[in-house]
Amino acid sequence: MSMPTPNPSQDKTQERRAFIIAIVFLVGIVANLALSLSQAIQTGAWQHFVRAGLVVIFGAATIIAIIWIRRGRVEEGIWLIIRVFLFTLFGTSLLLGGFGLILALFELVLAGSVTAFALPKEKKNRSFITIVIAALLTFGVDLLPFNYRIPAPAAMTTALPIIATLVIITVVTITTRQAWVGGNIRVKLVTSFTLVALIAISILGAIVYNGYQNQIRESIHQRLVNMAGIAALQQNGDLHATLQKPGDEETDAYKEIQATNLAIVATDPEIAYLYTMRMDDQGQVRFFVDAGQPGNDELASLAEVYIDPTPLMLAEFPTLDHAIAEKELATDKWGTWLSGYAPFYNSAGEREGIIGIDISADTVLAQERAILKLIISTAIGTLIGVSLIGLALGTAFTRPIVSLAATAQKVADGDLSARSNVQTSDELGTLASIFDTMTAQLQETLGTLEQRVADRTRALETSTEVSRRLSTILNQEELAKTVVDELVSSFGYYYAHIYRFEGDDKNTLHMKGGTGEAGRILLARGHTIQKGQGLVGRAAERNSVVLVNDTLNEEGWLPNDLLPETRSEIAVPIAIGDEVLGVFDVQHNELNAFSEEDAILLQALANQIAIAAQNAQAYEDTQRRADREALMANIAQEIQSTSTMEDALKVAVRELGRALDTDTSVKLN
Structure with a gap:
């Protein structure tokens, strides 16, 4: 009997998965x-401190598991994480009541999921x-009436269902992906x-739960407002004003006011304070x-x-003049509550103080937990x-x-030439028909593909040649003429022309070349066009390509009596950056x-034109500067060759007149 041969590659993959799982847990x-810790510090409840200790133990166990995994003890590390994770959630259910079902699902x-992805099959x-x-x-322990247990904080009861839903969706998504890869x-x-x-x-459940939660909160909110207002009306502001200091x-006065308030509290068992x-x-x-x-002795x-x-x-x-209530649960050292407030006044109509009324969070959370459990149970049944x-439909769909x-x-x-033999009238029949159409189109596409490739290659070669010639032209007038002539001759366009802004005027486009x-x-x-007018002006204004394949029906298109046959037009901005x-x-x-391919090709040419125009402008500027410097050097040389001030002035005036092409004279006293 032969022993199975270890697979190093598979072992590495399992180790990597286990390490990632451990890091996510950490x-x-x-x-x-x-x-x-935040809940423990806020409330001072020992249950939160104990739960923090459980989390610390879980964290220490996870760190140990990571060390084991890195040393090749993958199974032991994963087993440790799973066991301590289960112990931590079980302990949480013992300490905090109200969401044992969610913890169990978690x-x-x-x-x-960790078991499925990280442990071996056996x-x-x-x-x-x-x-x-x-x-x-x-x-089960969540259903037991432990008196020491406190309600789970609002942050946890709100966040944990969302986290659990996201985790479940993630797990099912991964499972679905694996099924689609190999199933x-x-x-x-x-x-x-x-x-x-x-x-x-999940989405429907979240909507229903949030809606119900909001409805409960709003109902209790309005009830608190009314209760606070009624309680405020029963306060004796004059007596209350006599209470000033401890003792x-x-x-x-104190006993009478407290007796009144105790009587109010006794009318409703949901009033805690x-x-x-x-x-x-x-x-x-x-x-x-x-x-x-x-x-409630902690007064x-x-x-x-x-x-x-x-x-x-x-x-x-400072300014409260009407009854209000909190929208969210609030936690203090006495517990977690939903509170309402209202002002009360003395006989002179002056505000004496504020009365507060607290309803225990248990009242609010119990209703929310009930609907949450119902939603989760319904969701599980519906999912099954x-x-x-899906299984039945999958079986029915398999054969066709x-x-x-x-056929595919x-x-x-x-x-x-293969065609499907599916003759049903349902969606599968439609799919088979579409597949046959696609196959026919594929035959046709392959038949014309070589010609299309050849046409595209020729266009790219022509574009490259035009770009090469542009790089050698340093005269802007020649540049514009070369571009439009080359485009029309190479691509068979009806007409082409180039416009440019001149000087500081950025509102008028001047035509510089046309075929x-x-x-x-x-x-x-x-010929000129104003910025924003017609397709040319629109392209200049937006700094983007404007392509119109039916000019006669295009709003804002400017017809030209010299070009009566124009039916399609594309205007491409010549720009450097913005x-x-x-x-x-x-x-x-x-x-x-x-087509869009034409737009891309012409935009590339426009970019080349912009660079070439910039180079030509730079060349002209350099040439003018060189000519000016040569002129100044010549005048300086002529002046230096004179022997008198009079001759020097005459030479300077004469040379300046030649340079400026005008009559000049100098008069000496």
Whole structure:
């Protein structure tokens, strides 16, 4: 019996996958630890501190796993990550209530994916069994009424379903990709149906959940506003004004106000706390009379500073004149609440303070968790049903698709005369018909491909030759004439001409070259076009190609009586960067004569023209400068050859007159 030979390449691939998985887990652990510590510091709840400790243990285990993986102990490293991950989520479910189902799904999807991608086949079954048991335990303990357990923070209950959905979509997408790479047609259809259904269900579930959540929050928000307003009306502002300092709790005024507020609290078990507040001269909010449900012993003392008021409270407190309520849950050292506020007044109509009312987060979150569990359960059932439907449809579609695939293979082997035998009237029949049409077009395309390649090659060669000749021309007039003549003769265009801006005038385009008799006449007339007018002016204004294949129906097109047969026109800006130097315009006497390939070719030529024009301008400027310097040197030499001041002035005046082509004289006293 022979032993299997190890595959180094496969081992490296498995090690690389395991290492990437471990790094991803480590990044998630860091983010999770930051959230846990933030919640622990904000609330002071021991449950968050314990959970932070679990995350630290998970992080340490992951680092150990990374070391093992890098040393070749891949299975041990992955097993360690999976086990500690399951333990961490189970512990979280023991500490924080309300989302055990989401944690269980997280375990199934994430740990299951790690098992599928990183563990060898013989170890997967054992891992899957462990994951299922852990998920059931995690979900089960969430149903048990542990009194010490606190609600999950709003940030976690909001973010975790979104993260879980994204993870599930990612896993299904990867599975679908693998199926499309190596699976048969039925598997591909099933996974595709499942992926589409999952995305649709996730989006719909998110919309329904957010809508329901907003509806609950808005309902409770309005209820809080009303409750705060009613409670404010029952406050005795005159009595409250007598409470000024710690120790006033023993006064009759304090006891009477607290009794009133306790009576209000007793009317509704959802009211956790009812308290009055004032803001001192330093802008600090202070409690004065605090009342709560029986058993809520952690009441604020009189004049105690509110350590962590909400942004809404701080912003509205100084000027609050009507009842308001928080939109989001707020967490302080007493717990997590949804709060409302309203002003109350003394008998003189002056605002005495603000009354606050808190509803425990349990009331809000319990309703949200109920609908979330319902949505998730419905989504899972729907997903299973859709997968089964996909399996049935995949089986039904297999036979005709296989037949069509056989025909495609014949075409791939070079038999372009092959046609499909699928005669159905459904979408597959349409696909077969399209395939036959495509094959026929392919035959036709291949028949004319060589001619098209030859035409394109000739065009490129002509373009190259024109570009080469442009690089040798240093006279701008000759440059314009050469370009238009070469284009018309080489490509068979009806007409071509070039416009340029002159001097500092950037609004008028002056014609510098044109072909045939029409070009000669237009040049003689000094033909110009204003920027923005016609296709030429439009190209100059936009610094972009303007292509029109039906000029007679183009709004803003400028007809020319010397060119009555123009039916298509393309105007290409001659520019260097954002600076437009002119416009290169080509016309044809056929409809739809120009294509995008023509536009690309002419734009390349226009770029060459811009460079050539710049070179010619530079040459002319250099020539003029050289002539001027030679003239100055000649005059200086003539002056130096004189012997008197009078002769020197005469020579200077004479030479300047010659240079300026005018009469000059000098009068000496």
